[in-house]
Each structure stands twice: as C-alpha cells, then as structure tokens.
Amino acid sequence: MNPGQRLKNAAKQGLKQCARRAAHCFPPAPNATRILTYHSIGHRDHEMNVRPDDFLAQMEWLAAQQCAIPLAEAAQGRPGVALTFDDGYLDNLTHAAPILSRLALPATVFMVADRIGQELVPPRSAEGKAGELSSPSGPTAGSETRLMNWEELSKLQAMGIEVGSHTLSHRRLATLSEAEQRTEIFDSKQRLEEKLGQPIQAFAYPFGSALDYTPATVHIVREAGFAYATSNRFGPVQSGDDRFTLRRIWIDGTDDLSSFQAKVRGDLDLLRLMDSYPGILARRAANALLLRRG
Template sequence: MLSPKLLVKRSIKSIAALAQVFRTPSQNSVTIIGYHRVVADIGKAEANSIYGLVVSRETFREHCRILQENFDVVSLEEAADFLESGEFSYLPKAVITFDDGYLDNYEEAFPVLKEFNLPATIFLPTTMIGKNDPLSHDKAFWLAKNALEQNIELENIFLKAGLPGEKANVADALELCDKIVYLPTAQRDVLISELENALSISEYPKEYKLLNWEQVGEMSRNGISFGNHTATHPVLPLEDEKMFVSEIFESKQILEKQLGESVVSFAYPNGKYNREVREQIVRAGYKLAVTTAKHTNKFGEDLFALGRTCLCEESTRGVGGRFSPQVAKLRFGLGSGATAFSFFYHYPVEKLWAFSQILTEIKFLL
C-alpha cells in the first residue's frame, strides 16, 4: 500500500517536473544525465540499495528512446569541446554518464546503449574494480537497513567508533546510511567494522558487485568512455590534502595504464568538491569534472563544475507509481503545453490533493 508520505513525495516530484514546462532546453545547452545502476529486478534493487542509485532496464530503455528522439547525444569530451567553442547546435545536446562502475552497467545498460547506438561515460573508482569488496555507500546502506530491522543499540556502536552518540538518532536507513558515508575514510571504516561485528555481517548482496577490467576493456572498444571517480570513493572535501591528492592522481595513472590512453574526465564522489579539490583536478590534467548540481550546461560553463540531471527509477514515476513518459519528458526539460495537458489528463484531480503543500516546496526542487 502506497504511504501518504511517498504519495506526497511523488506529487512533489511530478509538480517539480511540471514546472519544467517553462524551461525547454535551449539549442545550445548540454544536459548531462547521471545514472548509477541499471537493474533487471527493480523491486529487489530498491529494497536492498539506496533507491536513488537504481533504475530498471525497461525505464532506462525508455529514457534512451526519449534522449535519442529529442537530443543530439554526444560523448562527454565532445560536449566539453562544444561548451568551449560556443558553436551553434540545432538540437540540444545530452550526455549519458554512470558513476561507480557497477557490473550491471555491463550486463544491463551496455546492451541497451548498443541497441540505440548511444555513447556514454562510466566513472570508475579504480582500485575497487575487479575486487569483491563493495563500495562504502552500499555497505553503509546494507548495515543501516539491518541495524534498524534488528533494532540494535546504535548509540554504543557510534561511541565505540569515537563518534558522538547522538549521531545515532536517525529516522530511517537512508539517514543512517548518510551519517556513515559522510565521514572521513578512517572514521567511516571503523564505524563500518563496528557495525559488521555487531550485526555479524561478513557478506554483502551480490548486486553490489563492480565491473572487472576485461569488461571495461570490451566496453571501451565499443563506444563507451571511462573517467575517474577516485581510487576508493572517499568524499574528497572530508579528507586531508595528502589523501585527496593521492586519490586524484593515482587513480588517473591506474586507469590510463589499463585503457592505454589518456583520461580526461572526472566525477567527484557524491558530487562533493571544494576549491582545493578542484585545483588538484586541474593540476592532474583532467579536462572536465562533473558534479551532482542540478543544472544544464551552457557556453562558458566552468568545465570543472559541470551540472548533471541524476536519475533513478523514482525520478520518472508518475503519481500512480509506474513509469510516466510525461514526467520523464519533463524531467529531461522537454516542456510544452501539450505535455502539460497530457500530464493533467492522465492524473485524476483526486490524486493531486497534495498540491497546496507542494507549492511551497517547489522552489527547493528547481
């Protein structure tokens, strides 16, 4: 049964998307789409993972169809050249990116990209590739979910990890997951290890698995580009300079050695950066870096702070909970009076009861 909270959230998203009606992408803009995982079983993936990281293969295919029909889909490098040149483009440009290098990018996304003949860039945390160890945010979510389900005493675990006990006051697994993820690596790893011990967890779901270098090589020879996403996926501004410099420089060397070519693009883990981190990205010889800031990119944009539209299954669900082509088009900035009409036509007035609460929220979502 759909909870009122989720219905309100979906209504807010739908209305936020509706506001895009007035923001049709301009001919000279570049919309960079950010994905993480593309999955065969969305129900299972949303139960076991951070929901914002997963999209079903079917929805991803629909996204690709919309992109192909409405945009000139180019590689990230081409997009950067375009943003620097100020040239005219009749169609707005779009770029498809994936963060983290999950195995399902090869198994589920790659066949769809080939079907539509679309280029994409995958950002890899280089020392994690080909290993069995999941990324820290996946571990954190799994531990948070189990900790809350088993109702374990969290305050003591936080204290044991040298963290304030009140940090353990959380409303749900996602909030606890965030509190684990947004810590410097050393502290985060101690907390993860304390939680693993308390919950007797030594294995994680197989769906968290990342690519290996053979799969990276095959995709690289078939239209997929690769960029850096550090070595171990720390939140860079939380680390000391020595640590973030080595994460930025060493990961570039590893990826260039594996691919046999220079690597020019970088994605900040969790989209987080500061002036010092940005300076090191420039120094390391990258040509561009993407964030998670929600904006399309225009001529003269800072190439080291490019905005992205990050999408998951939930992003293009209508109020009823199923994939909505209207919401999807509006998410891609493809607004028009016709799609607005269609949007309202498909959603009965009684399902839009949350409007009054939503209107005050919209400004935070645009």
C-alpha cells in the same frame, strides 16, 4: 522497500510535479546542454536503481530525439544530452551497454579505481552507512552490486563507452586533507590509464553535491590533467559554466518515462534550487528523518 523510503519516493514525485507546474511560469532555455546521471541498471531494491525496461524506453525515446552527444562535447557547452553512469556497476555492462551500443548512444562510466571487481562499500563498513541515501550502495550488498572488473571494463571500452575516474575509494573529498585528495585524484587516473591503456579525460566527484568538494579539490582535478569533471549538482550546463564542475541531472527509479522526458526537456530545471546550500542541508535533514521512520 521500507516505509521511510516509500515516503521519500512519494516526496520526490511531489517535488517533480511542483517543479513541472512552476516550469510553465519559467520556461526552460532551449538548446541547453544536459548531462544525465545513472547508477545501476538492474533489479536492485534501491532508489538509485533504474529497471532495464524503463532504461530501454528512456534510451529509445532519447535516440529518436537525435540529441545525444559525448560528454566531451557537452563539457564544451554543445547543446545536447550526454549520458553518464557513476560507480561502474556490472549491470552497466550487462544491461545498459547493449542498449547504448544498439542505439549508437555515447556514454561515460565513472570507475572507483580501488574497488574494481568488488563492492563499492566493503561489507563490513557498509554497516552504519544506511543513513547515507546519497550513496548508491546500500545494505543489500551482493553480486548484484558488484562493480566491473578489469576484463569487463575492457569489454565496455571496446563497445565505445568512455571510462572516467570516480577517485580511488569513493570518499567525500571535502572531508579529506589536501594530500589525501591528491592521492584519490592523481592515483585513480594513473591506475585506470595503466590498466586500460588509454588516457582518462573525465572525472566525477563522489556524491557530488556542492558540499562534497571544495575549490582546492577542483584545482587538484585540473592539475591532475583531466579535461572535464562532473558534479551531481542538479541542472543544465549553462554557458560560461566551469567545465570542471559541470552540473548533471540524476535519473533514478522514481522516474517514469514522462518525468524522464520532463527532465531531458528542462521542465524540471527548477529542481536545481535543491542544490543550493540551504537546499542540500534541508534534503539531508529530510533524508535522516525519513530513514529514522523507516
């Protein structure tokens, strides 16, 4: 791990501690709905990667709380915790699915329909993208970062895991024309449905911050016939929230069991302030600075 990344991880830990201390003054709402976001569950040297042993400890604790619910129910505001995985890494099938299945925990995996069985970022265009820390795919492309192919995806479905759409090519929808967004959203749904033979209800905006999609994007997602959609804006789902811009709570490699529990219980809900517009801009600036140092 480079020094900039190490510094960034330390900053994240500090921020989590501050939010937990502040939570004593502003206790979280009980019976909230929380949707967790994971990416890869494996051994990649990347901040968004969660190690399988950490994941197992998190899932065993979650199963003991008896609060896990399917994303469809979370979208309706039912209290509980839903699990989601973005991008569809092969390790979701090899490392995560057996644990989820054994513990009977429902989950949803969001697939990038044009990149099935491939790397999320094609090796050539990965260059120059190292500055994009919100991208779960880094310069360490290799078999570890491959996404599931159709056959593997069918196995995942057979294990009871829901498949959702994460567009065709994982571009920032807010930067695309309306016609391009339509293609990304409509065609991804159609392709997944044709290949998997089941209706695709769930959608996740790539990158998913408030700057990565627009009201027009949300409108197209509704029009395409999805039943609900998740962003990556941090926080619990609150009553009256639009089910097409559901907030989520990311879990990454810097979360130990204690910070995972704090996130699930809502002790870190104050981190949602980071997903205000000024918060996002400050975070992007900090990311750029830290990477330059690294």
